[in-house]
Amino acid sequence: MLINDLIILQRGADLTKIAEFKLNSFNSFFINFIALLIFSLGFALILSITGIEPWLAYIETTIYNGQILGLFATLLGVVILHELLHGLAYIIFGAKLKFGIKYLNIYTMDISGTFYTTFEMVVILLFPIFVLTGLLLISGILFPGLIYWMIIAILYNISGSFGDIFMLIIILFMGKNCKIKDEEYGFSIYT
Template structure:
């Protein structure tokens, strides 16, 4: 399981980083204990929809890809990635409660939601 989980974590975080970069962010990767993370470092405010795409890209892409991997390994990849995406999914559910015109700033402790009416972008 560990042999499969390590590359999943690597790809998972790279996908978050790729979507951040797509939206103009500057990123860094790190570890907090056993958990890997991707953090946007330029403090740009992303529209809520774009931040949702950042959060959900990894679970979506890896889950869709796991369908094309032979059954036993594909199922393990799907399950391990889904378990590793729990935090992303919880943050996405929380963010869905916010104003649809809001913006999100990634922070070391999570993220801040800024009302879209106050944002200059």
């Protein structure tokens, strides 16, 4: 353990920090606002394709059958599964995890001090959008009675992934040969 920590410290000593991203109140507001906009536009697109009548019937059934809490539970489940999938991807690369909430954002963070390659961060940041969307799609196919909830959950997962995609764009903009270190409420980029 101590030798591994010394190797990480040595690798870090040779690197120069060139950028960082911190989750502050402004960045949180920006990420959540854009995610809400993506969700709204996506839902409007779905309504224009399928028509509003089936959705109104679904909403009416959901409310009258007392299932509205089930919808909120589904959305909370999507958030939790999304973060757990980030955690799984981190663990694949040897991370020690911490989960938390800050500025209405639930996050997964590596506290091991590991420096990640750009490729590893692509996997970590995009893993939930592809895996969870695929699982929700399969669930919608296997359980057609839940298709409306699955569509909402997929849209929620995709729009909620905006923060991950935004951070990935920052990392890729800095160069594909950089190293990324997860830090308290953000990350730093090194070369």
